[in-house]
Each structure stands twice: as structure tokens, then as C-alpha cells.
Amino acid sequence: MSPHTIADTHTIRSHFPALERRQGDQVVAYFDGPGGTQVPRSVVQSMTDYLFHHNANTHWLYPTSEETDALIAAARTTLAEFLGAHADEIAFGANMTTLMFHVARAIGRTLQPGDEIIVTELDHHANIAPWQALAKERGAVLKWIPLDVHTSHLDFDAYVRALSPRTRVVAIGAASNALGTITDVRSLIAMAKQTGAMTVVDAVHYAPHHLVDVRAIDCDFLACSAYKFYGPHIGVLYGKAHAIAALDVPKLEPSPNAGSERLETGTQNHEGIVGAAAAVDFIASLAPAELGSRRERVAATFDALHHRGEQLVAHLWDGIGRMPWVTPVGPLPNSSRTATVSMKVRGGSEAAARALAARGLFASNGDFYASTVARRLGVEAEGLLRIGCMAYTTDREIDRLLAALHDLRS
Numbered sequence: 001m002s003p004h005t006i007a008d009t010h011t012i013r014s015h016f017p018a019l020e021r022r023q024g025d026q027v028v029a030y031f032d033g034p035g036g037t038q039v040p041r042s043v044v045q046s047m048t049d050y051l052f053h054h055n056a057n058t059h060w061l062y063p064t065s066e067e068t069d070a071l072i073a074a075a076r077t078t079l080a081e082f083l084g085a086h087a088d089e090i091a092f093g094a095n096m097t098t099l100m101f102h103v104a105r106a107i108g109r110t111l112q113p114g115d116e117i118i119v120t121e122l123d124h125h126a127n128i129a130p131w132q133a134l135a136k137e138r139g140a141v142l143k144w145i146p147l148d149v150h151t152s153h154l155d156f157d158a159y160v161r162a163l164s165p166r167t168r169v170v171a172i173g174a175a176s177n178a179l180g181t182i183t184d185v186r187s188l189i190a191m192a193k194q195t196g197a198m199t200v201v202d203a204v205h206y207a208p209h210h211l212v213d214v215r216a217i218d219c220d221f222l223a224c225s226a227y228k229f230y231g232p233h234i235g236v237l238y239g240k241a242h243a244i245a246a247l248d249v250p251k252l253e254p255s256p257n258a259g260s261e262r263l264e265t266g267t268q269n270h271e272g273i274v275g276a277a278a279a280v281d282f283i284a285s286l287a288p289a290e291l292g293s294r295r296e297r298v299a300a301t302f303d304a305l306h307h308r309g310e311q312l313v314a315h316l317w318d319g320i321g322r323m324p325w326v327t328p329v330g331p332l333p334n335s336s337r338t339a340t341v342s343m344k345v346r347g348g349s350e351a352a353a354r355a356l357a358a359r360g361l362f363a364s365n366g367d368f369y370a371s372t373v374a375r376r377l378g379v380e381a382e383g384l385l386r387i388g389c390m391a392y393t394t395d396r397e398i399d400r401l402l403a404a405l406h407d408l409r410s
Contacts, residue, residue, distance in 0.1 A: 006304040007286045013392045015040035015282070026360030029397040033388035034177050034205060034340050035364045036227045039275075042285075043231055046278035047271040057267060059256075068270055075277035076260070081295045082280045083222065084213040085238050091263035092273050095235040096204050096223040097126040102263065103221055103237070104130035106247040107169060107198060113139030115168040118192075121147040121372045122154055122181060123173040127202040128372070131171050140168070147376050152181045152330045159188060167195040174206035174217075178370035178384065179330035180340035182206065186217050193218065198243070204228055208390070209306060209338045211299045214238050226272070230391070231279030234272035237263060286391070305391055309339030312389040312398055316341055319402035325409050329377060329384065339389035345408065349383035352408055356385075359404050361397075363387055 013019050018038040021028040030038055054071060056064035076087040083090070093099040111117075117131045117140050135142040143162045146155045163170075170192040175182045189199045199219040203212055207224035214222055220243040227233045239247075239260065249262055256262060280298065287297035287304075314333040320326045325346035331337040345352040349365035356363050366383040367374035374380050387401065 005287065005291075006301050009308070009392065009394055012286060013394075015042065016392055017041060019392060023357070023360035026400075028360045028362055029400060030390070030392070031361060031363040031387045031397075031401065033208070033390035033393075034228070034386060035368065035388075036233075037208065037230050037390055038392065039232065039279075040230055040282050042282050043275050043278040047232060047275040050271045050274045055270070058270075071274050072268070072270065075273045078277035078280050078294070079236050080238075081293070082212070082298060083207075083224075083236075083238050084211075084215050084295070086241065088259040089214075089238055089241055089244065091237040091239065091244075091260040092268050092276070093235045093237060093264065094269070095233065096202065096225045096237075097235075099223050099235045099237045099263075100126050100200070100202070101130045101133075102249070102265070103200065103223075103239075103247070104134050106249040108134040108138050109248045111138040111140050111168055114141060114166060116141045116143055116162075116164060116166045117169040117171065118143045118145060118159070118162050118167060118197075119171050120145040120154055120173065121376055122176050122179070122183065123171070123370065123372075124177050124202060124204065125369050125371060126204075127171045127173055127200065131169065141166070145172075147373060149376055152176075152179045153336075154183060160191065163191060163195050163197075165195060167192065167197040169200065170197045171200045171202070173202040174212075174222075175203075175209070175338050176330075176370065176373065177205040177340070178342055178368050178373045178386070180205075180337040180342070181331055182210070182336040182338060184336075185219070189217060189219050205338060205340070209302065209309070211295075211302050226276035226279050229279055230282055232269075232272045232275035234269050234276050236276060239263065306339075309389050309393075310334055312393055312395065313337070313339050313341055315395060315398050316387060316389075316402070319398070320405060323405060323409065326405055339393075340386065341389075342384040342386045344377075344379055344382070345385050345405075347408070348381075349379075349385040352385045352405075355408060356401070356404050359400070361401055361404055363401075 016038045054067040076090045079090045080087045145159045201219045201222040203224045208229040222238045284294045284297040287300040317333045327344040353365040
């Protein structure tokens, strides 16, 4: 799809007040999107409107409580459209990590010693640590799928070998927040289903870049975070209706025990839930209304932004390829990847990030909680410098970044 079918980058940028910030005499360029995007005005306005005019707790009989119930129900519908699910399959929580620990604990109540859990070396540890804890508590066997450091993809043959009749859980990421690698989770899950395993997908890094289709993926659970796609700090969990119903979740006895609400502990972040829905509406608003439903417009937006992102990544990759003191890692441009590029920098990632920040270029560094990736790449100590291209990223910002990286040679 042509990038001209959605709003141009200048128009998109006009929605983000943060882009007016200056660092010294430079306008700030935000390359930290993989750790959290900037937030458009409409999302903040929706949250402010909720807090000023509808703020209440749920399931009571006065107007603001009923309005809160309606807004949360509408948000479930919106996020369900975003992920290709039904509204009663959407739960909210503090973040993906908290939700994953909650789901893992519930699944763990069904595990027996010797049952097997598959995790991968490519994943953020939010989809590793909960299963490590479970293996320790329940006597389960943890199997790791290796990262092929030459291709930046998982070792497919090792995955096939790891599956067995004792496989009970397969936990896998749709895209790597450290390398940008996109994994064919649909194929891997289809194989896992043949063993009867429960499948859990981390889509935190995938959901801001590509349309998620939980029906096509056919996973049991999938989690993402709204603050990675222009929303507030809140996590979103999809679960198949029958999978949610089967979970023996820790919960308060009087709390709701039907549908996705049974996965939500305590009073939720209502304004965050409203803001998450507004973030989806913002993404949809970038595409022409005549393209159809909200989901169809989100798909058109992501298609166009992916095309722009490929161009930005190619520009960046080409530029740093001329700098022997900077080494990009991850899949090559125009391959199965997101618009996120990590790199090794001579002198270490911390010094590089500080030097960039002084020039108004905000980029994250370290291991990004993908510490197994860092260990496999041999950069545990110095870390990686990560550049994320989002809807508001421009070619001029990439040029500024390349100039700053060039000056690091000394």
C-alpha cells in the first residue's frame, strides 16, 4: 500500500506536543519508541475527559459509575477490534509483565513435575521469567529455543525437536524488542497445538508495527502494551474465551468471575483503559474514513507506516554501514523485521546514548530486558544502542542521528 494513502508525516507529527521539546538549540528527536512512544493530544484529552467528568468505580448504580462501565466496555470492544478478538476476550492490567505473571501462575496450578515449558532466547524476559518461576515451583522442565546469532532468528529445527507429548506451554514472542526480528508465530503455534500445549504470545513489540490477528495466529493468550502504540502505560491481554474460563486464577471471591473480568485484579486504571482505546482510534484516524471499519483503517495505517519504516531503516543501515565503529545487529533491511535497529558502538552504548542525548537525540541503550539476546551477542557489559522509527520519525531525524554517530568515531 502506498504511504500516501494515510496522513503524511508532517500531519502526524502535529498531533504530538512532545515533538516541540528542545534540548539546547535542537528540537528533540525521539528514537525511544520501542521502550515507549510519545502520546498524541487526542489520547490525553480522552483520559482528561474521563477523570474530569466520569471518574468513579465500577458496577454501581449512579451515573458516573454507569458511565465508567460503558467506557470500559467500549474500550474492550475497541481493543478487541484492534487484535481481531471478541470484547469478552480482552482484559486489562498494569502492563504486559504483570499480566503474564498472573496468567502463568494460573496455568501453573495445572502443571505436574516433568511437564515441559518452551521459551526462547529471542524474547523479552517478561515472557521468560514467569515460566522460569513456574518451572522452579512446579518441577516443570524449561526448554530453550536458541537464537541463531547469524540470522537473528530462532533455530526452527531446535523448536521442532523441543516439542514433545509432555509440552504443556509454548511461550514465544511475535517480534524482538532488541533486534526487530519478526517470528512466524502462526506456524510455530500450529505445531505446538499438535501436542496440546497452551500457547502464549508476547506481541508488545509487534502490535505497534503490524496488525495482530489472534484468530489467524490461533494462540490461547496474547499480550501487548498500549504505551508502545501511542497510548498510556497499561497492558492488554487477549485470551480465548474457553482458555480464560479454564484458568484457575487467583482472585478475590466477590470479584467478577465471568468473561475477561475474572483476569483483572482490583480496581483498574480506568483512565488508562480509556486512553488505550483512544490510541487505537488515533491510529485508525490516520487512514481515510472511506477505507472502512476501524480495524481496516488500522491495517491501512500499519501497512503504510511499515513501508515508510522500511525506507528509514534502509537509510539508517546504509549510513552506519560506513562507520566501522558502529555495527548493526538484527535482520537486514527489507526483511522480516520491524523498524527497530540495534547496534554495537565502540566505547559502549551508555556513552553513545549520553552523547546523542546532548544533541537532542533520545535513544535507549542496554539490553532492554532481552538479556539473553545481549548475552548471546556478547554485549552484556556494554549493551546495545537501540533506534526505533515510529509514525513521527523523519528522514531528517535519521540524518541528524547519522551525523551524531559519525562524530563518535573519535
